[in-house]
Amino acid sequence: MELLVQQVTAGLATGAIYACVALAIVMIYRAIGHVNFAQGEMAMVSTYLAWQLIEFGLPYWLAFVLTLVLSFVLGAMVQHLLIRRIRNASDINQIIVFIGVLLVLNSVAGFIWSYTVKPFPSPFGTAPFMGSPLASAHQVGMIGVILVVLLLLFLFFRFTPHRSGDARGGEQSELRPAAGHPGQGARSTGVGHGRQHRGHLRHPGGAHRFSRTEHDGRHRHLRLCRCRARRLEQPARRADRRAASGRAGKPHQHLRSGRRRRAEVHHRTDRDRGRASGPSAGPHRQANNAQGMTASSNSRSPAGRYGPVIAILIAVLVPVLAKDFLVFQATQLMVYAIAIMGLNILVGINGQLSLGHGAFYALGAYTVAILMDGYGMPYGWALPVAALVTFAAGFAFGLPALRLEGIYLALATFTLAIALPQILKLSVLDPWTGGVQGISIAKPEAPAFLPLNADQWLYVLTLAITCLVYWLARNLIGSRTGRALTAVKDNALAARTMGINVALYKTLAFSVSACFTGIAGALSAIVVQYVSPDSFSFYLSVAILVGLVVGGVGWLPGAFLGAAFILFVPNIAEGVSKGLSGAVYGVLLIALIVLRPGGSAGFGAAWRGLLSRTGRTTRQISLSQEKETGS
Known part of the structure; x- marks a missing residue:
């Protein structure tokens, strides 16, 4: 019984700290409508600041107070420099920005204080509390401090003008100024200061209402x-x-x-x-146009007619002209492009948000590895089986996830990405998965009638599958099913009124997306010749998501640009500074989202607008010349 009480006390002391961090995340979400994925890193920076102040010789409690002030300033800077700029951005862009903040803080903290564990002194000591072995003074002190902080927060929100700042959801923040509440001023309690919304009206009878928001520029166009x-x-x-x-x-x-x-x-x-969609359009209109560009792009332009043919011809020449390492990198680029196209079907076309596609990537890789290594199945048969398995897995996960939307669906898929690598390490599955050691695969040789080595053959095979997946995705988007998926994304209630089975199409989008991502994972296993649970961490899901945003949500050709970004930019960032490579990568992500919300699709829209204006000017000049000649 005494041991149980000790464990409960220790759990309460540790849990109180995590509860305080969770409370901070809830406060930020309730105040501004964003989930701060960098909250843990901000807490880590605060801890290192307190440790550094103590190392400078300051008393513990003075260092504690100064740390609170510095942490508040850090949060205000994040709010002022970033949150205000992305307050109207999509959920996926907000997630990428917070991931960029996470990378910056983690890299800078590691560069300054290194990644070694450092002892942190306790102001309460480690002696038993009041002579009782059930709890130590350190544990009771931590619980007491957390209770005092909660009491102060309660008094702050109860007896100050900010009392409703944490009581209303972020999506209702536009109502606060009209109702006499501080609006974005309450955001300073979470991550900094902000500006109040405008355009709210007060009804003469006393009831409060807000003006109609501006319609989406793309729909109006x-x-x-x-x-x-x-x-x-x-x-x-x-x-x-x-x-x-x-x-x-x-x-x-x-x-x-x-x-x-x-x-x-x-x-x-x-x-x-x-x-x-030209350069003169605003960033939000460019983002909306970028997200709406799918199979309906201008196919009458020369780029639309001959661009894919030219790209395929260049890709065919790569294994002939490039070295083996470049061929390997080009193969990896196409593998990532397939995974990004799969995620694009779910996010860009159907409007569902996923942070766990690395799990389907891992499932496809392990399916091929188990079939080839354990059962001797040829890779030509293992690839279709992996596609079917991941399609079924996506359908099975998509059914219970129908009730979730937005950030809640993203968190559900996040748990999938975290859980699957741990499941693959279970000793019960060791005979199939190989446990922590993983599985090695023999590289398949090229057919005897082709004068290609193994790397070149894998490149050609991956290129053929990439073209097939791109063709399937493009035709799916332009088909009746694709239009139904887009209708569900635009307005699920209106789509249901039109007779569209929303549940079926949402599940179908999850299945097709998981299938494409599983094909990418299966090809990756064959190309790399090795799979292990640690190869498919949550950072793989983040990389696929980053590639989607960089390439442009809803724009299929952008998958290749996004794949090039996640494949080459980390190495470029490491070349700039090995110690701050994560910070460089994070700054690039943040700058891309802030300056170009639509990713590379925004550049594509601007380029098409320029071509359209150039062609119109050329036609006008030719018509004027014809008139002059005729006269």
Whole structure:
């Protein structure tokens, strides 16, 4: 019984610390609507600051108070420099920014204080509390300090103007200024100061309401294009009807005018698209346009017609002209691109957020490794089996996750990414998974009729599968099923009203996404020739998510740019500074999200807008020259 009480006391003392950190996360979320994934790193920095002040010779409690002040200043800086800039960003962009903050803080702290464990003194001592062996003075002191902090927070929110700052959700923060509450001023209690929202109205009768928010620029642009297209096509349709009924004297003239008007519709639509996504458009409009670019991109442009063909021709020449190491890196790039395309189906097309796709990547890799090493199955058969297994796993996980949305679904998938590597280490599964040691795979040789070595053959195989996956994804997005997935993303209630089975399509998106990611994991196992649980940590899921955001959410070609980013940029950051490589990588992530929310898709939209304007100018010049020649 005495041992049980000691364990309970120790658990309460340690749990009180974690509860305090969790309370800070809840306060931030309730105040600003963001989940701070860097909260643990901020607590770590505060601990090192206190340790450093004590090492300078300051008394413990003076160092404690100064640490609180410095931590408050750090939070205010994060709020002022970052949170205010991403307050209207999407959830996935907010997650990437906080991950960047995590990398920066972790790298800077490791560079300053190193990664070694340091002893931290206790102000209460380690003697038994009041002579009782059930608890030490250190444990009771920690519990007491946490209780005092909770009491002070309660009094602060109860008897100050900020009392409602933590009582309302972040998504309702726009109501606070209208109701007489401090609004974003309450955010300083979490991570810093902010500006109040504007545009709120007070009803004359005393009830509070807020003005209608601005509609999405992309949807407004599409409605304008539809109205203009209907207005311009009406005379053409009347001309077609007259020509068909024989009432018109010159039917061919009417048909020609109808064709001209339809061409004018397409021309004006392309012009408006270029104008809405050009460099002059704001960052939020560029992000919205980037997320809406899927299979409906301008296929009439030369880049849309010949770009994929040119890219495939260049990719075919890589194994012939490049060295083996570059061929290996190019193969890895295509593997990551397949995984990013899989995540894009779920996030960019269907609007579900996932932080655990590294688990499906690991499942596909282990499926191929077990079948090839344990059962001697050829890789040509093991790859389809891995795709089926991950498809079934995605369907099984997608069904119970239907009730979750947004950040809650992201946290559920986060647990999947954390749990699977630990499950693979279980001794019960050692005969299949190899435990901590993992599984080694023999590299498959090229067919006898091809003059290729093993690395070149794996490159060609991966290239063929990448083209197949890209073709399947593009056709899925442009199909009736893809339009249903997009409708569910835009408005699930409206999609359900139209007769779309929302639950089925959400689960289908999870299944297809997991299948593509599992194919990438299976190819990675064959290329690397080794799998182990530690190879599929949570950082793999973060890397795939980063690649998706960098490439552009909803833009399939951006998967290759995102794959290049997560494959090469960490090495470039390490070349800049080995000690601060994580900080360099994190700063690049944050700068990319703040300056270009749509990722590389935003650059693609700007480039298409530039091409559209250039082509329009060229046509205008040619028409003017024809008129001058005719006159």
